[in-house]
Amino acid sequence: MPGPGAYWFGDEEMEAVMEVMQGGNLFRYGDENDPKFLHKVSTLETEFAKYCEINHALATSSGTSALLVSLIASGLKPGDEIIVPAYTFVATYSSCIFAGIVPVLAEIDESLSLDPDDIERKITSRTKAIMPVHMLGNPCNMDWIMEIARKHNLLVLEDSCQAAGASYKGKKVGTIGHMGAFSLNIFKTINSGDGGLVVTNDHKLYETAFGVHDQGHKPNRFGVEVGTRSVLGLNFRINEITAAVGLAQLNKLDRIVGTLREKRSKLKNLISEAKGFKFRILNDSEGDTATLCTVIFDTREQAVKVTKALGSKTIDQSGWHVYANMEHVLSHLKEVGQPYTKGSYPKTDDILSRAMNISIGVVDSGLGAGWGININSTDAEIEAAAEQFCEACK
Numbered sequence: 001m002p003g004p005g006a007y008w009f010g011d012e013e014m015e016a017v018m019e020v021m022q023g024g025n026l027f028r029y030g031d032e033n034d035p036k037f038l039h040k041v042s043t044l045e046t047e048f049a050k051y052c053e054i055n056h057a058l059a060t061s062s063g064t065s066a067l068l069v070s071l072i073a074s075g076l077k078p079g080d081e082i083i084v085p086a087y088t089f090v091a092t093y094s095s096c097i098f099a100g101i102v103p104v105l106a107e108i109d110e111s112l113s114l115d116p117d118d119i120e121r122k123i124t125s126r127t128k129a130i131m132p133v134h135m136l137g138n139p140c141n142m143d144w145i146m147e148i149a150r151k152h153n154l155l156v157l158e159d160s161c162q163a164a165g166a167s168y169k170g171k172k173v174g175t176i177g178h179m180g181a182f183s184l185n186i187f188k189t190i191n192s193g194d195g196g197l198v199v200t201n202d203h204k205l206y207e208t209a210f211g212v213h214d215q216g217h218k219p220n221r222f223g224v225e226v227g228t229r230s231v232l233g234l235n236f237r238i239n240e241i242t243a244a245v246g247l248a249q250l251n252k253l254d255r256i257v258g259t260l261r262e263k264r265s266k267l268k269n270l271i272s273e274a275k276g277f278k279f280r281i282l283n284d285s286e287g288d289t290a291t292l293c294t295v296i297f298d299t300r301e302q303a304v305k306v307t308k309a310l311g312s313k314t315i316d317q318s319g320w321h322v323y324a325n326m327e328h329v330l331s332h333l334k335e336v337g338q339p340y341t342k343g344s345y346p347k348t349d350d351i352l353s354r355a356m357n358i359s360i361g362v363v364d365s366g367l368g369a370g371w372g373i374n375i376n377s378t379d380a381e382i383e384a385a386a387e388q389f390c391e392a393c394k
């Protein structure tokens, strides 16, 4: 049950893959004088940077590696604290933990992303960064978050993994803070199977990120230079085939988001006559990707009744996107002096226990979005889903 990009796989992706196979060079580097080396990775980077209107993009093997590379490149040190939301995918936490950085969880608000009020309460002398997560394609309240960051001299690394194509007040998410990370996995707006992207305007951060993602090399190396590596890196490279698919999908991104917005708007209009719920807050109603339509019921009882009738579940039951369900993360955090348990975030618990994700483009029961429509749904299917939802609300 994938994201919208997968529904729209077509000849473009297939031809792009075949082109790379026929050229025979699957590695991100190749002989610059060989016309069969197609530069898919570097083209993806250039095109994504252009799309985001930002100076640099670096393609990586996944969204998780994009996060890890950003965290390491940004100069955060083991023991530093970073404020993250209590509702996000496990990789937001695990990437921090593997870099030795301590994720300090903060409450979410009814946008289902970081509650700026709670960020302030979580700041200590060890806090060095904030990681807003544009959860479910909905941009965070970035004006407020950037104001807090400036006031306390904090870095802002945007986890935009679920939000390729989203923007906040005219700027693409991921480009507002110091660095942004995206995912191209199967559940995302566009997908290449797996894959990720780091974006930044800062040339130094880009160079360091490049080195971290590829054994310390400078961007777009041509050989195996010795003596010019200033950072220690690992291998988080993406390959030419994956990038070829990513490029074909990137060309469809605006059309995907436009179609999702249209379909969600139809569904929203039709279900708004039902009682007992409200739609989640959109921090920029023009800017979210509309991959989901999230509703927050007035009571837990109503939420359980409706989700059960539709064969879905409330978000608090949706596995590894909810801090309270991540026993392995909680047990690690306890060891580093952050003793969270189920119930540590009452506002988040309350909102998630009354909320339901209706799929519009991302059909993913792991997000609690196993019910709804998809990017190819017809008007008749949208009307039928809306009728079912309204009936369940009675």
Ligand SMILES: Cc1ncc(COP(=O)(O)O)c(C=O)c1O
Pocket (backbone or CB within 6 Å): 062, 063, 064, 065, 067, 088, 089, 091, 092, 133, 159, 161, 162, 182, 183, 184, 185, 194, 195, 196
């Ligand atoms: C919010 C968030 N961050 C990070 C990731 C990690 O991305 P990937 O699966 O590409 O490693 C995901 C993917 O599900 C995500 O939803």
